[in-house]
Amino acid sequence: MPRRGRARRQLVVSALAALVASGCTAGPSSRPAVLEDDGAPAPPPSAGTSRAVPLPGLAEPKASSLPWGECDPDRQGDLDAGGSAHTVSCARITVPLDAPGLPGLGLTRMGLTKVGDGRIPLVVLNDVSGEPGTRYAVRLAETLPGELLETFSLIGVDRRGTGTSDPVRCVPDVERETLLDHDPTTTIDPLLDAARTAGQQCAITLEDVQTAYDSWRTAGDLEELRAQLGVERLNILGHGDGSTPAAYYAARYPDHAGRIVLDGVPDPSTDLPTVMSDVAAAAEAALDEFAADCVRRNCPLGDDARAAVAELADDAKANPLRAGEHRLSSVLVRRAVLAGLSESQRWPELADAVAAARKGDSTRLFEFVQPWLAGEATWPPRTDAELVTRCNDTVERLPNDRLRETARTLGTRHPVFGPVLAQHLVWCSPWPSRQEDKPALGSPEAPPLLVISTATDPLTPEKGTVRAAEQIPSAVRVAWQGAGHGALGSPCVGEEVTAFLVDGEVPRDGTLCPA
Secondary structure, three states, X not given: OOOHHHHHHEEOOXXXXXXXXXXXXXXXXXXXXXXXXXXXXOOOOOOOOOOOOOOOOOOOOOOOOOOOEOOOHHHHHHHOOOOOOOOEEEEEEEEEOOEOOEOOOOEEEEEEEEEOOOOEEEEEEOOOOOOOHHHHHHHHHOOOOHHHHHHEEEEEEOOOOOOOOOOOOOOOHHHHHHHHHOOOOOOOHHHHHHHHHHHHHHHHHHHHHHHHOOHHHHHHHHHHHHHHHOOOOEEEEEEHHHHHHHHHHHHXXXXXXXXXXXXXXOOOOOOHHHHHHHHHHHHHHHHHHHHHHHHHHOOOOOOOHHHHHHHHHHHHHHOOEEEOOEEEOHHHHHHHHHHHHOOXXXXXXXXXXXXXXXXXXXHHHHHHHHHHHOOEOOEXXXXXXXXXXXXXXXXXXXXXXXXXXXXXXXHHHOOOOHHHHHHHHHHOOOOOOOOOOOOOOOOOOOOOEEEEEEEEOOOOOHHHHHHHHHHOOOEEEEXXXXXXXXXXXXXXXXXXXXXXXXXXXXOOOOEEEOO
């Protein structure tokens, strides 16, 4: 039965209703619905308000060919670490790499988990730099509304090159460390050299398929997955930059697109300096929210957690921190804090880690950045797949003089996280330029896509998600007024997502969810 409580809490602006009734052609909704008593200003609506294609119905698989079975014993303990109450099984499928200019060349394997026993598959994609989708789906199942999991089983996907999907391992250890710990706001030359060596080594290791690891081809992997799941339409939940291949799927295969949720779509703009500046600004806003949370909880960082973090990072410039055999430079300290800010449920843990590092014990702080630098147990370092995918997805390459100028500007305007984001600009400078046009995010032939933005998201800022929604003709946006990377932990957002996925209720574009 549809949830009418959600609809009752939405206040439709009477002036808008009058415009619609009169047949006025003033364009999309000028005021979104709002939730009562949220106390927050309404965000501008996204341009995508097309209803030409209805939201598809749900249908059970007809004849799945996926060989679900027990998970690899080396990873089973890691998948069960969250104490999941849901059954977890694993599978792997083979998909074509389909390199640019060499269609169909090569094959790669894609790792999957199935979480829960819901009759309808819901594919889950995570950030390419985040935890592998197979593991993310297990953790996500513990936070999603029970009603959603009664209908759907989560199909966690390790995107090509990540996790159990034939992971990319092409960056030498020394270069990986430099890519992550060198501060480009001082000089970019060591970082450029590391990026150049990393690119050359990846070209040797990956050969003709170096440029096949991108989000557009990941959408092709999803189509192969749809066929093997035995469903006519694919339902998808994309988190962070996992939203990009989900949106591309709707653009490439609109007739097979089902109910698709995009939680925190990255900014699609090709103006990389502006995009990185916006991310750095959002990260520092998240740091302010973290500091306010510290005050409310009386955390060990006192009444100015922002200053504590900045001081720790600045001190590490002259005296890098140590965590066992690992060295934490100033930029690694900042990257570790940024990783912690992205998971708001871990903020107490982050505060304790920063407090311990200030007293000389950096072990817990290093744990936040370890997945990128050294990997975790049987999981490969995330940096390699992030580098390859990010650079293949990116069109623009900045010349060295502009890199230097932009890095200095980022460091000046955003002193806490500017150096981390400046690194990402340098990484792709020596990488082969993308020969194909940047694909469109959406299609007018696709059904409505639910886009969720977060007011203070340190990785995919709301400003960029709004820009993305404006490029998706069928986008309908729900805006969460909270902080952290993604909004799926919000009860209000959970209700909207469940109504969309389970009941087929499309919310009004611009609906607000209070923090």
